[in-house]
Amino acid sequence: MVYILIGLFSFAILLLFLTFFKRDKVKDLEEQLEQLSLTMMQENYQMKKRIKILEEELLFHNDELQNTFKK
Incomplete structure (x- = not known):
């Protein structure tokens, strides 16, 4: 009986130590989601910046065309 308890x-102690070294899958998933979110935000910012530049170029060319037709 004593041997069984020991x-x-x-x-139980072995299992307790193993839980400290086991990788947390939820934490890994959260880190991946955070990284994906940051990547998407960066890409969104870059796309908005490119669209703004394109809009400015279109407005500039549109103004040039209007000025040439007025002459």
């Missing part, structure tokens, strides 16, 4: 306590 064995069970030993097994």
Whole structure:
């Protein structure tokens, strides 16, 4: 009986130590989601910046065309 209790306590302590070294899958998933979110925000910012530049170029060319037709 004593050997069984000692064995069970030993097994419980072993399992306790193993839980500290086990990788947390939820934490890994959260980190991946955060990284994806940051990447998407950066791409969104870059696209908005490019669209703004294109709009400015179109407005500039549109103004040039209007000025040439007025002459």
